[in-house]
Amino acid sequence: MTEAAEAAIRSNYRVRASELIGRNWLNTGGKQLGLEDLRGKIVLLDFWTFCCINCLHVLDELRPLEEKYKDVLVTVGVHSPKFEHEADPVALAAAVERYEIHHPVLDDPELDTWQAYTARAWPTLVVIDPEGYIVAHLSGEGHAGGIGSLVEELIAEHEAKGTLHRGDGPYVPAESTAGDLRFPGKVITLPDGVGSAGETFLVADTGHHRIVELAPDLSTVLNTFGSGRKGWQDGAADESGFNEPQGLALLPEDIRAKAGYDVVIADSVNHRLRGLTLATGAVVTVAGNGVQRLLDAENQRAAAATAEAGPGSVADEAGAGEDLGEELAEALATASHLGNEPLKVSLSSPWDVLWSSALGKVVVAMAGVHQIFSFDPVSGELAVLAGTGLEGLQDGEANASWFAQSSGLAEDANGSIWIADSETSALRVLSFPEAGHVQVTTAIGTGLFDFGFRDGDAAQARLQHPLGVTVLPDGSVAVADTYNGAVRRYDPATRTVSTLTRGLSEPSDVLVDASGVAGGGEPLLIVVEANKHQLVRIPIPKDALTVDEGASQTQRPKTEVSAGPLALTVRFAAPKGQKLDDRWGDPTQLKISASPENLLVSGGGTSVGLVRELVLSPDVPEGVLHITARAAACDGEPGGEIPDHAACHLYQQDWGIPVVLGSGSGELTLDLRGLD
Template identity: 70%
Template sequence: MTAPSHTGTESVRTSYKVRASELVGRNWLNTGGKQLSLEDLRGKITILDFWTFCCINCLHVLDELRPLEAKYSDVLVTVGVHSPKFEYEADPVALAAAVERYEIHHPVLDDPELVTWQAYAARAWPTLVVVDPEGYIVAHLSGEGHASGLESLIEELIAEHTEKGTLHRGDGPYVAPPAREGDLRFPGKAVALENGNFLVGDSGHHRIVELGNDLATVVRTFGSGVKGFADGDAETAQFNEPQGLALLPAALAASLGYHVVVADTVNHRLRSINLETGAVGTLAGNGVQRLLDAEQARTAADNVADADAWISDLGNDPLNTSLSSPWDVLWSEKANAVVIAMAGTHQIFSFDPSSLALRVFAGTGLEGLADGKPGESWFAQSSGLAADAQGNIWVADSETSALRRLVLAEDGSVEAVESAIGAGLFDFGFRDGAADQARLQHPLGVAVLPDGSVAIADTYNGAVRRYDPATATVSTLARGLNEPADVQLDDTVDGEPVLLVVETNNHQLVRLPLPAEALVVDEGAAHTHRPKTKVTAGAHELTVRFSAPKGQKLDDRWGDPTQLKISSSPEELLLGGGGTSTGLRRTLELNPEISEGVLHITARAAACDGEPGGEIPDHAACHLYQQDWGIPVILDAEGETELVLDLRGMD
């Protein structure tokens, strides 16, 4: 390992001047049918947003860009370049639905073969590339959290190109599609009520709907239907893409004054609903997306090597604590708490509504699939929760296409995290049989059936799958669905219980019988379609470039404030250079006996408010910058001997 390399550059602009490549793909959306070219964008500042609709970080970036698009509407054009991770995401109909669902108000290029992705050397979702009005690349950024830095760059480009006469003001190429009508719009999760009705997260209408037992009659709604955040009565309260719902035990609800907990996903909050009065309140979350809590940031500033310390207790002030895209919630009798699938930080949280204690229940915050103790486990955008008869909690871990289980101890804490199905971030498919060989594709929901088996809303396969813990086998209960996002056991019907499925892209809830005999399907396993980087075996130099944002400086008071964590799949790919240590350069030793694999890289850097060359003021705010990459590689004698990545601080 060599010494770390930091730049002193304050601008986020690239140090080189390269013409932007043409935008090539299958089709354009949100343009009224027009096929755009780079020439059509000349005279505008253009942000290319390389995204895929499964990715929670990409959804965060969509929201980060909205204020910039509104503020600079006459000079800025955002172009979403959709670069699919999963096979299902390459379906043009599914993409069109996602563009509608997430209210994307800019042109989107459908790039299923990753042609434009490769032309712009994107390596991670999301990636942002800024092109100036003359067609030159001026910034290339990975990850989220870049809004303020982009705003500074846009102001800089406006001034520069106004003076040069190369900035053209006026409307951009976006053309709005027709609005969709209907009682439900992209519903996400549902929960059964004691009266036989169902409460549904009507995410596309930004409200909660009570449906009658016929699954068609709208009994009442909670929320105005206007995207936003507001507490109040059922008519005036506001949500933002609510998803999961949890019904509290009657005695607890009576003592608390509310009955339902709502995962208000894009508001990064937990909300409450009183079913008797219709009142909506806020339980947790300050509306600021959680990246890293203050204690961890300070720890990282003091010694970034200690930033992995697992801090589970987040205190008893939930309204002043940041959350990140809570996707599902579940009341756990054994934990005596609301368990939260915190998709945005790849963790499981818990919330005690009586004591107001908020905790990290399991997960380090690193994205991936790793079992073990709760402070060692890795999740990837967990999106569905269900409890079994023993009180253990099953988790739909969507980005690893996995079914996980939290084994709870007698005191309600997590004893261990286990994986029943799933191989990793880039492995998926439609395969039944032995669980260790079975494959799912981005599951979002789970339910425990009367025999102890687990039903899985296998979302991108359009199916409901079944895992039997007794035999460790997987089968298929139903298929041909349109993005099933949730599944519940419904015993409100006459006769045997049935499956209640939230069919998101058909905007409805449907009942399906539990078949006497499940199907056994094997359409194979697959690996994420991403270009593999050719690398040579042996020594391989890795460099991550980072510059502290303007007004901040690297905090080296206690040594090197940067860190790399590196691992591989399979583990045998790395003979040397793995593990965690300070510095942003590392020499890797790649195994010539392994033909291909994935390098998992996490880079961190700590900076505090203060000017370069000066002292860091007492009580200065400190910031931890982090980016994760999964780089597919294939060993080739003609391959690269160096890998360069960018971690740009733009807080």
């Protein structure tokens, strides 16, 4: 980073905060707030959207700050939607309840406040001092420590000036809509002889932070596992604690005997895998140390392979590039083996789990780092099965593929694993064409900012943030198309998409119920209808619907730029107590592409550094620049050595910048930074 760029980050300018404008306020008891109502408080604006795993991480990062400084700090969630469904006020109210948000939320469907504060990414955080001036503007997650230090400084400064007002904030809790279940996540079948009586169903009662066994009627509660208290604790059924559990996987009988438990649970906010013994209700932690996975030594080695290629080696869009490909693949292969001490490994928001008969292991959709892991419940070995950790849609060899918040898993008769890749609104598949090789392909979906509700040819079909997937008896694949409120069907034989049912309220999972028989003797589907807190059965229709409500893209304000050279700078400064991790070379990286591809004449691909010159085509009037920035920093003082076993942190942000060619600037500056 240049001295000029670093100085710009550290400058102390005073900019008056803009008014908070939106459709409505939530969590205020019906009161419409303005900045004047918040004068005298330190205000933290959290620009978020409820589909975004990074935004959910930030919600949890901020909770301790909100509690510690509750008499001086007011957090305001500014909900600026990415997907069309997220602009629905009913869906937003459900999300605010689901994620237990205990601060006011501004509904900003037209992105008015988003534009006023020049937000460009989810999440973005803006700190406003008690006099109404902006004092920090940050992108991404991992900033809680720096914000805490800043809050302490602002308290001291404004108490001395007499401009800090202590006391309660404007938060007013809303009434709960839940019943026996609360925003259930995933469901599996417990066969006769495994559950309480006959065939039953095990459900992640996500919002109640517990696991529930339901009778075949899908409503009678037979057993509960977990105290219902949000947190992490192993022990007996009425003592153990979960934090928003999601995926469930029943182990085969011989593996259950060796592992000492029956079911693996993706305990998403605890960043752990848990083991449940059904007969006793005992819960144990089987993987994860509870620290959210950001960057460790293995990841650094992979980053080092990129850095060693040098700033002149820019990768192509197809997959890490010829210059970087071999080194990066080798490093990722080394990084994939995380050892057989699973309780020492950091995980990040495991969202679904699946027993893979092809691998003889549990497969984990590790949503928080956009990767697919494997876990051996007998040996304890953890490994990265697929994904580099970069967010996006890229097929090919597993160690060069990209995912985006994968949230649902299912295995077909051939052993291939189907994946609901939510942020790309995609259906992906892992296949094993030969020993030692894992291949990633996309059945439905085109990218991070493309979605819709369209059936027909799979190349043109569109989903909207799917979370669940299952394989039907005929070999086709059913998808819980969450934000479209539908269950869709993909036929691999014809590569076509159709709609099985619609009108559901955020279906989060789907499961074949082979024991249920419809009028024609066909199996049924069980759908987890999360926002109605229930499970429902639906018949699999012989004649599916064909729906075409069009394809869409995320709509955000366009940045006017000039054709030709465009100087891109991403500004970053490590927070206090950290320094850039330059042990393997430059620890920063930019990955750039464009939609359409021909918008970018040059400057695309992956290389080290946070400064790049792009050249935009004068023949393409508008498009989207896709920019991913990464920076690695470790605990230590600037100028000094990084101590052995120092904690290291990966700062990463993905931007999709809509641009329109005109007479605009030839410069584009983005902020990815810690606080001084």
